[in-house]
Amino acid sequence: MLGKLESDIQQEAVLERFVNRKGTEMIYIVKYTGPFGFIKPWTAVRDSETYSQNFLTPSIIEGIEKKLFPELLEQEKYEPRIVRHRLTYIGLSKQQEQTQPRGISVTVKKKESIAVIDRPRSILIRGVLLNPILYIALSKLEFAERAIQQHICLCRNEDVLLPAEFLTSEYILKINKEEFDEPDNGFNGFELRFGKTKQSFIVGFNRFDKSKPMYGWLHIVGNNPLTSQVSSR
Secondary structure (H helix, E strand, O other): OHHHHHHHHHHHHHHHHHOOOOOOOEEEEEEEEOOEEOOOOOOOOOOOEEEOOOOOOHHHHHHHHHHHOHHHHHOOOOOOOEEEEEEEOOEEEEEEEEEOOOOOEEEEEOOOOEEEEEOOOEEEEEEEEEOOEEEEEEOOHHHHHHHOOOOEEOOOOOOEEEEEOOOOOOOEEEEEOHHHHOOOOOOOEEEEEEOOOOOOEEEEEEOOOOOEEEEEEEEEEOOOOOOOOOOOO
């Protein structure tokens, strides 16, 4: 118990360095947590075993943004309100999922003069994220205040994430934008940095932008990007 209190004190000391730095751009962090999450890789079709990818694509972030701020649905071009994000989790769990194909099979029984229509079922294995934590960085306080009043879904409707408190018992954390990338300060995890560079790879096609290809490079923060008592806020 004493060790846990000491780690809390250390993290609170780190928080004091983040707040109210003058002459730097500030962002507003909201934390979402949930029991499970599954982000289907764009290359997966009907693989018998598929593991969740550990980063969010531009279309996923845009979908979350438009869920939180529905007025953006009517706008084709707008200034992004979610400026950064970071995803972490404690591990992967193999779970079974029953699926049915779109097609049907028809069996004609001549003796009985009947036709049997059936949709075959199959079992797939999903590697699901356990206890995912998603930090989203918003450009303005008013956006963060709206975000903490809502839930989001991590791709699947059943993967509901709810706003969670930081160690300071606050739901919104104001920090320096540059310090969001410092390792082992409580924001360890995975983030796809959007854009096409020499180190980028294709991550899918954007359904919000005429199915144009999406590119990005994986940014990993921290010696241990997975959730731990020391690194998690």
